[in-house]
Amino acid sequence: MSQSSSDNSPGSGGADTLAPAMIDLSQYPVSDLNHPDSRAFADRCRLQYQQTGLCMLPGFIKPEALQTLASEASTFSDKAYFCKSTHNAYLDDGDASAAKDDTANRQEETFVGSVAYDYIPEGSHLKQLYQWDPLKDFIGHVLGKSPFYRFADPFGACSINVFVEGGEHGWHFDESEYTVTLMLQAPETGGAFEYVPQIRGREDEKEIVGAVLDGNRDGVVELPFTAGTLLIFGGNQTIHRVTRVSGKRPRLVPVLCYAEDPNLVNSESVRKLFWGRTSSDIQTNVAGSAQ
Numbered sequence: 362m363s364q365s366s367s368d369n370s371p372g373s374g375g376a377d378t379l380a381p382a383m384i385d386l387s388q389y390p391v392s393d394l395n396h397p398d399s400r401a402f403a404d405r406c407r408l409q410y411q412q413t414g415l416c417m418l419p420g421f422i423k424p425e426a427l428q429t430l431a432s433e434a435s436t437f438s439d440k441a442y443f444c445k446s447t448h449n450a451y452l453d454d455g456d457a458s459a460a461k462d463d464t465a466n467r468q469e470e471t472f473v474g475s476v477a478y479d480y481i482p483e484g485s486h487l488k489q490l491y492q493w494d495p496l497k498d499f500i501g502h503v504l505g506k507s508p509f510y511r512f513a514d515p516f517g518a519c520s521i522n523v524f525v526e527g528g529e530h531g532w533h534f535d536e537s538e539y540t541v542t543l544m545l546q547a548p549e550t551g552g553a554f555e556y557v558p559q560i561r562g563r564e565d566e567k568e569i570v571g572a573v574l575d576g577n578r579d580g581v582v583e584l585p586f587t588a589g590t591l592l593i594f595g596g597n598q599t600i601h602r603v604t605r606v607s608g609k610r611p612r613l614v615p616v617l618c619y620a621e622d623p624n625l626v627n628s629e630s631v632r633k634l635f636w637g638r639t640s641s642d643i644q645t646n647v648a649g650s651a652q
């Protein structure tokens with residue numbers, strides 16, 4: 362199944378002017394990988410990602426742009442589809458031959474909403490940022506991926522995770538190798554991102570996962586939610602969770618997706634699970650702008 366995407370065309374829309382104005386380029390020179398400074402910075406980020414499993418760039422988005430991005434996202438956060446589920450730490454069917462309380466079968470709870478990409482207006486700041494090629498190229502360099510494309514899925518290319526009162530994401534390893542998120546709006550309480558870095562495949566992985574699920578805090582790192590931070594995260598090697606959110610202000614986190622195949626899209630079952638829709642429900646008439 363393939364889905365054409367005009368968003369993958371270089372320099373689409375007004376991204377070439379709006380996107381770089383949103384980013385603190387003096388601190389994070391990501392605009393031209395051919396420039397030695399930009400290249401050296403991207404190399405350092407790549408090294409950080411390889412050594413630690415994540416690359417965190419606080420203050421990536423300038424404060425004024427952050428306000429605009431957050432207020433825009435708030436205007437269409439009511440389009441979020443909410444998914445409540447239980448799952449094991451591996452997001453799979455578990456081990457039927459093992460006991461119910463085996464690490465492979467223990468269940469975690471997740472309640473999260475997601476605004477699909479086709480609900481995000483053309484011309485919005487988030488879409489302009491996502492469609493800016495130098496950002497894609499920088500992230501591809503950090504991940505060591507070439508060629509590297511924006512994700513062609515009409516729902517999942519760049520969606521926004523919305524955690525309202527009671528929202529949480531239980532302990533898990535991601536199915537995808539990496540995840541790129543933008544910390545856009547912190548909730549009033551909770552919503553901490555916690556992880557135990559790079560334990561997948563270790564000899565003691567099962568013991569560590571079991572201890573984490575028991576609530577043992579050994580090795581657990583909490584990443585501060587600082588709005589404006591860009592996070593590139595190797596989520597299939599590192600168990601992680603988002604703690605329960607409370608309060609009226611939702612935790613908003615855009616998820617920027619990419620692929621090494623320009624035609625890769627989500628399966629219909631994934632679309633149904635996360636956005637409650639299938640390919641027959643694609644919104645094609647989102648005109649105007651949230652600016």
Ligand SMILES: [Fe+2]
Nearest residue numbers: 534535596601
């Ligand atoms: Fe995850």
